Amino acid sequence: MTNRPQAADDEPQAADDGPGVGDHGGGVWSIPVPIPDNPLGHTLVHLIETDAGPVLIDTGWDDPASWQALADGLAACGTSVDALHGVVVTHHHPDHHGLSARVREESGAWIAMHPADAAIVRRTRDSDRRQWLGYLAEKLAAAGAPDSHTAPLRTALAQGGSGTLPGARAALPDREIEPNELLALPGRRLRAVWTPGHTPGHVCLHLEEQHPGREGSRDDARERRQEGGEERSLEGSRERQQAGRRGGRLFSGDHLLPTISPHIGLYEDPDSDEITDPLGDYLDSLERIARLRPAEVLPAHQHAFADARARVDELTAHHAERLSDLRALLSDRDLTPWQLAEAMRWNRPWEQIPFGSRNIAVAEAEAHLRHLVELGHAEAVPGSAPVTYRATG
Numbered sequence: 502m503t504n505r506p507q508a509a510d511d512e513p514q515a516a517d518d519g520p521g522v523g524d525h526g527g528g529v530w531s532i533p534v535p536i537p538d539n540p541l542g543h544t545l546v547h548l549i550e551t552d553a554g555p556v557l558i559d560t561g562w563d564d565p566a567s568w569q570a571l572a573d574g575l576a577a578c579g580t581s582v583d584a585l586h587g588v589v590v591t592h593h594h595p596d597h598h599g600l601s602a603r604v605r606e607e608s609g610a611w612i613a614m615h616p617a618d619a620a621i622v623r624r625t626r627d628s629d630r631r632q633w634l635g636y637l638a639e640k641l642a643a644a645g646a647p648d649s650h651t652a653p654l655r656t657a658l659a660q661g662g663s664g665t666l667p668g669a670r671a672a673l674p675d676r677e678i679e680p681n682e683l684l685a686l687p688g689r690r691l692r693a694v695w696t697p698g699h700t701p702g703h704v705c706l707h708l709e710e711q712h713p714g715r716e717g718s719r720d721d722a723r724e725r726r727q728e729g730g731e732e733r734s735l736e737g738s739r740e741r742q743q744a745g746r747r748g749g750r751l752f753s754g755d756h757l758l759p760t761i762s763p764h765i766g767l768y769e770d771p772d773s774d775e776i777t778d779p780l781g782d783y784l785d786s787l788e789r790i791a792r793l794r795p796a797e798v799l800p801a802h803q804h805a806f807a808d809a810r811a812r813v814d815e816l817t818a819h820h821a822e823r824l825s826d827l828r829a830l831l832s833d834r835d836l837t838p839w840q841l842a843e844a845m846r847w848n849r850p851w852e853q854i855p856f857g858s859r860n861i862a863v864a865e866a867e868a869h870l871r872h873l874v875e876l877g878h879a880e881a882v883p884g885s886a887p888v889t890y891r892a893t894g
């Protein structure tokens with residue numbers, strides 16, 4: 502499944518059936534950390550050597566077997582949990598940030614995250630399940646969900662519904678990731694690229710160093726010539742600086758995956774009335790990544806790949822097609838977000854989609870609706886409740 506170099510034979514392998522630890526060269530490794538009962542299989546946690554000690558990009562799911570896989574993987578890279586200097590988190594999801602608290606506990610490593618995702622971690626720790634159930638039931642009803650769908654939520658609320666939410670024990674970060682800034686990693690050039698969309702504070706990390714596999718290669722020389730040619734034609738030092746940053750390797754988190762289109766829903770914030778456009782953010786963020794022209798992408802799931810631009814073009818086309826399908830549906834008749842989700846194409850018939858996945862599907866439908874409204878291709882029908890949408894233009 503991957504072309505990535507494997508760890509040397511005499512080194513222990515991570516104890517799972519998936520791919521082994523990968524040595525990507527130049528002091529960069531990947532460690533597959535299993536996600537229990539999930540078709541994604543594993544998170545690729547990356548390890549980057551620095552002059553201050555090894556630093557992790559993401560940590561993996563909080564589960565004993567996953568922790569063991571991380572510890573075994575670190576041993577295969579010739580290090581250990583207690584030697585870790587820091588943790589850079591691409592986004593707050595539990596398959597990326599789940600083990601950060603334990604890593605910090607056992608190593609004293611700092612944890613860095615974008616403030617928009619840190620705010621979600623803080624909110625999840627502070628809110629109780631009751632508040633969340635109430636918010637979800639209200640939001641689904643407003644999107645046109647039938648009573649039969651929201652009934653389990655209302656039952657749970659009637660039964661008390663107290664307690665904490667999953668993620669209540671997730672670590673609050675010690676450091677904020679500043680977009681466009683180099684991280685304070687001695688001996689390395691790792692720059693944060695803010696890529697909102699999948700979550701509001703998702704970041705990719707751009708390793709602005711020569712790709713170890715391409716040093717002195719013809720490709721590399723050609724790229725340098727191209728860069729030089731472009732640089733002469735660019736005006737202004739900022740653009741020149743950006744051109745100089747191209748190439749290198751990109752740790753893409755969930756933003757850019759080789760064959761999976763990441764979930765784009767809404768930025769769920771019960772305390773905010775702001776109308777955000779996560780799909781618009783995502784499409785902008787994709788373009789920003791393609792312009793960096795990384796020589797290789799190291800994603801947090803699946804496997805490493807080379808052509809970022811081609812993958813960005815595929816994802817952009819996928820969303821454009823989805824948007825035009827939805828616009829056609831809204832031209833036929835006015836629809837609530839729920840009805841739109843029912844009418845959209847999914848990987849199985851709507852009747853077979855379970856409760857939790859339907860909620861995710863409705864969020865995805867709403868994200869597309871928001872973007873259509875933003876583009877001037879749809880609008881809410883005035884006075885409709887639950888709100889219905891129609892095509893415009």
Ligand SMILES: [Zn+2]
Pocket residue numbers: 592594699755
């Ligand atoms: Zn994610």
Ligand SMILES: [Zn+2]
Pocket residue numbers: 594596597755801802
């Ligand atoms: Zn993920």
